[in-house]
Amino acid sequence: MAAAPPPKADELQPFPPKEQLPGVAFCITSPPPWPEAILLGFQHFIVMLGTTVIIPSALVPQMGGGNEEKARVVQTILFVAGINTLFQTFFGTRLPVVMGGSYIFVGPTISIILAGRYSNEANPHEKFLRTMRGTQGALLIASTIQIILGFSGLWRNVVKLLSPLAAVPLVSLVGFGLYELGFPGVAKCVEIGLPEVFLLVVFSQYLSQVLDFGKSVFSRFSVLFTVSIVWLYAYILTIGGAYKNSPPKTQVHCRVDRSGLISGAPWISVPYPFQWGAPTFDAGEAFAMMMTSFIALVESTGAFIGASRYASATMIPPSIISRGVGWQGIGLLLDSFFGTATGTSVSVENIGLLALTRIGSRRVVQISAGFMIFFSVLGKFGALFASIPLPIFAGMYCLLFAYVGGVGLSLLQFCNLNSFRTKFILGFAFFMGLSVPQYFNEYTSVASYGPVHTGARWFNDMINVPFTSKPFVAGLVAYILDNTLQIKESAVRKDRGNHWWEKFRSFKKDARSQEFYSLPFNLNKFFPSV
Numbered sequence: 001m002a003a004a005p006p007p008k009a010d011e012l013q014p015f016p017p018k019e020q021l022p023g024v025a026f027c028i029t030s031p032p033p034w035p036e037a038i039l040l041g042f043q044h045f046i047v048m049l050g051t052t053v054i055i056p057s058a059l060v061p062q063m064g065g066g067n068e069e070k071a072r073v074v075q076t077i078l079f080v081a082g083i084n085t086l087f088q089t090f091f092g093t094r095l096p097v098v099m100g101g102s103y104i105f106v107g108p109t110i111s112i113i114l115a116g117r118y119s120n121e122a123n124p125h126e127k128f129l130r131t132m133r134g135t136q137g138a139l140l141i142a143s144t145i146q147i148i149l150g151f152s153g154l155w156r157n158v159v160k161l162l163s164p165l166a167a168v169p170l171v172s173l174v175g176f177g178l179y180e181l182g183f184p185g186v187a188k189c190v191e192i193g194l195p196e197v198f199l200l201v202v203f204s205q206y207l208s209q210v211l212d213f214g215k216s217v218f219s220r221f222s223v224l225f226t227v228s229i230v231w232l233y234a235y236i237l238t239i240g241g242a243y244k245n246s247p248p249k250t251q252v253h254c255r256v257d258r259s260g261l262i263s264g265a266p267w268i269s270v271p272y273p274f275q276w277g278a279p280t281f282d283a284g285e286a287f288a289m290m291m292t293s294f295i296a297l298v299e300s301t302g303a304f305i306g307a308s309r310y311a312s313a314t315m316i317p318p319s320i321i322s323r324g325v326g327w328q329g330i331g332l333l334l335d336s337f338f339g340t341a342t343g344t345s346v347s348v349e350n351i352g353l354l355a356l357t358r359i360g361s362r363r364v365v366q367i368s369a370g371f372m373i374f375f376s377v378l379g380k381f382g383a384l385f386a387s388i389p390l391p392i393f394a395g396m397y398c399l400l401f402a403y404v405g406g407v408g409l410s411l412l413q414f415c416n417l418n419s420f421r422t423k424f425i426l427g428f429a430f431f432m433g434l435s436v437p438q439y440f441n442e443y444t445s446v447a448s449y450g451p452v453h454t455g456a457r458w459f460n461d462m463i464n465v466p467f468t469s470k471p472f473v474a475g476l477v478a479y480i481l482d483n484t485l486q487i488k489e490s491a492v493r494k495d496r497g498n499h500w501w502e503k504f505r506s507f508k509k510d511a512r513s514q515e516f517y518s519l520p521f522n523l524n525k526f527f528p529s530v
Contacts, residue, residue, distance in 0.1 A: 017413040017500060020312050020512075024360050025216070027312035028096060028516050031363035036220075040359055041367030043223050045375070046385065047400065048100045048347050048368070050393030052077050053259070053386050054181075055101045055342050062113050063341070064127035067264030074261060074386055075376045076271040077101050077340045082372030084331035084344050089366050093316060093324030094517050095307045096354060096365040099331055102345035103178075104296050107465050108288045109135050109341055111457050115285070129276050136279035136336045138289035139343055143332035145293045150326025159301060159318035160505055164414035164497030165422060166482040169429035170302040170475030171411065174348055175404025177433070177470030182401060185394025189254040192234045196395025199226040204356050204399070220357045223396060230392050231256065259387040265379035273337040284458030289343075291462040293332060295472045296345040297325050302471050303346035306407045310351060311360030313516040315504040320517045323527075352400025355407065414497030422495055425481045433474025440467045 026032050032040065056073040065073070077100070084099035112134045121127040149155040162170075186193030203222035211218070218225065237243065238255045252258045301321055308316040331344035350368075354360045375382030415422055443451045450464030466472055486492050493499060503509045507517070518524050 015413070019314055019500070021309050021410075022312075024310070024312035024358050025220075026359045026361040026364075028094075028360050028362050031361045032359060037361065037364050037367055039221060039224070040357060040361075040364045042371055043221065043357070044098060044350055044353060044365060044368035045371035046227060046388075047223060047349050047353050047396060048081065048098050048372070049386050049388065050349065050390065050397070051101050051103070051347065052081065053261070054390060054393075055103065055106060057259075057390075058106060059109055059113070059341050060128070062110065063131040064121070064124035066124070067260035069125075069128055069264075071261045071264035071266075071379065071383055072269070072271075072275075073339075073341055075265065075269065075379055075382060076275070076338050077342070078372045078376035078382060079271045080331070080334050080338050080340055081344070081347075082369040082376065083334060084328075085369035085372065086366060087327050087330065088324060089362050089369070090520060091323075091523070092327035093304050093307075093320050094362065094519070095304060095313070095316065095324070096311050096360055096362045097303065097307045098347040098350040098365060098368060099328065099344050100347035100350075101340065101342045102296050102299075103181075104299065104345070104465070104469060105139075105289075105292055105343040107468065108138070108285070108292045108461050111288060111461050112138060112282075112285050115282070115457070117282075130280070132276045132339050132341060133278065133280045134282065134285065135341050136274075136276070136339050137281040138285040139332055139336035140279055141281070141286035142289035142293035142343065143329045143336060145290050146297050146325050146329025146332060148329075149294075149297065150322050150324070150329055153319065153322055155297070155301075155325050156318040156322035159321050161483050162301075162318075162479065163482055164411045164501060165425060165495070166429075166475070166478040167302070167305055168408055168411050168415070168426060169433055169478045170298070170408070170471050171306045172405045172408030172430070173433050173471040173474045174299055174302040174306060175352070175401045175406070175408065177437075177474075178348060178397065178401045182394060182398045186391055186398065188394070189250065189389060189391040191237070192230055192254060192389055193391035193395045195233065196226055196230045196392045197398050199229060200396060200399050220359065222356065223353065227388065227392060227396075230395070231388055234389050234392070253391055254389060256387060256389060259383075261383040261387050262380060265383035267380050268377060269379050270377050271338050274339070276339040279336060282458075284456060288458040288461035288465070292465050293329075293343065295466050295469050296343055297328065298475055299469065299471050300325065300328055300346045302408070302475060303348060303351060303404070305411075306404050307346070307351045307354065307360075308516075309407045309410065310354040310403075311362075311516075313360070314510060314512045315501050317504050317507045317513050317517065319507050320513075348404050349397060349400040351407075352403040355403035356399060411497070414500040416495040416497075419491075419495040421486055421492065425478055425485070428481065429474045429478035432477050433470045436473045437468045437470050440464060444468075 060070040081100045088099050204219045207218040235256050452460050452463040
């Protein structure tokens with residue numbers, strides 16, 4: 001075969017890889033001016049509300065709770081999310097990440113709801129309290145997994161073996177894997193979901209090309225602009241009687257007055273530990289929740305890597321990821337104390353918002369945590385924002401989750417894409433990451449139980465739940481293949497992209513790690529990072 005002719009001097013070269021993402025207006029350590037930072041923080045608060053409302057809306061009615069209980073659970077999730085976000089941004093990874101409710105915990109929580117020992121309870125409120133205490137006990141024990149793996153440094157040793165190649169499927173599917181919450185959610189009320197998608201694309205991408213003034217204003221605050229416009233439009237449709245004769249399901253999704261949160265929320269109320277009573281424990285449920293806690297830890301690892309890119313920081317060192325995981329475990333512990341009915345992990349949509357606004361400032365996310373705590377105490381005001389129709393959130397997710405998937409793919413810049421080994425690991429991991437959960441979810445939706453179906457519900461959950469998580473399956477496949485295939489060959493180290501991340505494997509090897517990730521108040525003296 002004839003060799004290709006040598007390239008001419010002026011021929012285009014491929015884009016050089018960048019250790020830090022260029023084009024970010026305010027990076028992790030540089031805060032915007034206060035008025036802008038406060039508005040941006042409020043925007044992060046609005047974005048995280050979707051998940052905060054969707055999870056209790058799915059769980060609380062099954063637990064036996066009404067609108068009042070649902071409003072209190074939403075308040076509690078908000079309050080704990082605010083505290084956990086402050087912990088994570090001050091003492092954890094120090095990345096601008098919001099720590100909110102996680103969908104991965106919904107499955108095991110439903111298993112607890114369906115447990116036989118609650119089925120004989122006739123009083124719905126009593127059933128709600130008993131179920132809630134059961135979830136609190138399971139979360140309490142599950143938090144130990146993350147606390148031990150994180151603070152002991154065991155997770156650091158696992159992450160040290162993660163190359164850019166293995167990180168691509170993990171980080172990408174943290175975003176793309178949530179596609180079920182995107183357009184299917186928009187389609188539940190197309191007339192308000194689609195305008196949100198359309199307007200958000202126009203405001204964030206196109207307006208700056210057309211207008212001479214306020215170029216950054218429309219893209220930076222595109223979520224606030226579009227949510228206000230579409231929410232007002234939904235309100236006009238509601239009071240105009242557009243849904244008078246619609247089926248109840250359509251009314252719930254489209255109307256602005258059907259969430260039941262405003263009527264159920266108190267004016268002022270401060271969530272407090274064990275407000276539902278003392279936790280109750282069941283060994284099987286605890287095991288199932290521990291497995292779920294481990295999957296949340298893996299997904300958050302991918303989310304941390306994505307957030308470090310969009311914050312224009314260098315690759316996050318394994319010891320810092322481990323520290324963040326430990327603090328996430330403390331977040332789970334707080335979830336169990338306060339009774340949120342779900343666990344905590346990194347809010348994926350807020351990482352997408354870092355990209356949409358091009359602002360990766362830590363201070364902005366800390367301000368958003370202040371909003372979470374403030375509106376969780378002022379119940380009625382918090383409930384007002386939380387009653388934004390869910391298709392509007394689904395419209396936002398179409399862009400925000402896509403950005404997170406995109407940042408995963410961008411890690412390919414460090415890998416050799418002309419290697420067959422790279423192509424196999426990438427393709428196989430992505431394919432299995434989509435295909436395996438598809439089978440488990442399809443089976444469950446038809447049979448009402450997973451493919452693993454024994455008499456012990458907790459054992460079923462321990463096997464079924466991991467394989468419904470797309471990032472977990474894809475990350476696991478890529479991690480195992482990447483660390484076992486042809487690793488003796490010297491060229492493979494470069495193909496995987498390991499030489500790019502080598503200097504970030506240890507906290508002290510690169511001075512920038514110190515700048516971005518060191519603890520505040522000279523705490524590094526007492527808690528050194530390795």
